Amino acid sequence: METKKELGQHFLINEEVAERIVEAIENKNLIVEIGPGRGSLTKKLLDVASFVVGIEIDYDLIWYLKNRFRGSSLLLIRGDGREIKLKQEVSIAGNLPYNMAKNIIKNFIFQYRFVKEMVLMVQKEVADKIIAHTGFREFGKFSILCQLYYTPKKLFNVKPASFLPPPKVNSAVVKLTRKTDIPNINDTFFDFLDKLFAHPRKTVKNNLSIDSNDEIFKKRPFQLSIEEIINLWRERWQTQ
Structure with a gap:
């Protein structure tokens, strides 16, 4: 065959x-x-x-x-x-x-x-x-x-x-x-991920179009932990 x-x-x-x-x-x-x-x-x-x-x-x-x-x-x-x-x-x-x-x-x-x-x-x-x-x-x-x-x-x-x-x-x-401790997220989280990783080599600040000098926004997306990404989504995306 x-x-x-x-x-x-x-x-x-x-x-x-x-x-x-x-x-x-x-x-x-x-x-x-x-x-x-x-x-x-x-x-x-x-x-x-x-x-x-x-x-x-x-x-x-x-x-x-x-x-x-x-x-x-x-x-x-x-x-x-x-x-x-x-x-x-x-x-x-x-x-x-x-x-x-x-x-x-x-x-x-x-x-x-x-x-x-x-x-x-x-x-x-x-x-x-x-x-x-x-x-x-x-x-x-x-x-x-x-x-x-x-x-x-x-x-x-x-x-x-x-x-x-x-x-x-x-x-x-x-x-x-x-896992037994799966985070509480919804479909908007994956829309957020698409935007965050739209240009993986650019900074978080540039990808999310956020005007902030906080250290976290100077990082590249791959440098963030999953916990940091979830927190960003909750703080900066769900409230939009």
Whole structure:
């Protein structure tokens, strides 16, 4: 079965990597796998999970997986991980296509009430943004979105040879564990983030068009902590 470049398909063939992903999942009652592909990770999930739901966009792969795992507890759904809506609490796992990874993660972050944890394979560059701390150039809107709702951790890097065909970049497995102290924000916070990071190398003062000489406004957006950003939003944005 040939891979489809337009779907960003790089199938995991390293069993040890698949096993390490499964080991990192704590809640194994119901696991939703995004992009099962040819089933390397699926097989390991079925060994330990009470039930596995596979979300696959490729119609040909659905038929392949149905035949391979006939009689198992796998439920296959043809769908797009960027659009799937959940109705009960799950753990999310998957080797995400590079060209869709960030939007897939965003979709499930905004459904955090149903997603206790995520263990995901992504491009290393995306993993670095997910875990980036204040002061690092990688720290931006996507880092903040992930860290508002989850505690992220990079578990390990994965070489291109672990995939077929091998990608041109390195990958990494990250784990996002849902927080218990999620801040009280609303949609206007994300509008504020768009404005704050409109020009990441400019100062907060310039991005927000604020006439103030306070030290915080002399910083670049990536130099602010998430707490400082939330406070700025509450003090300077919600009152407008």
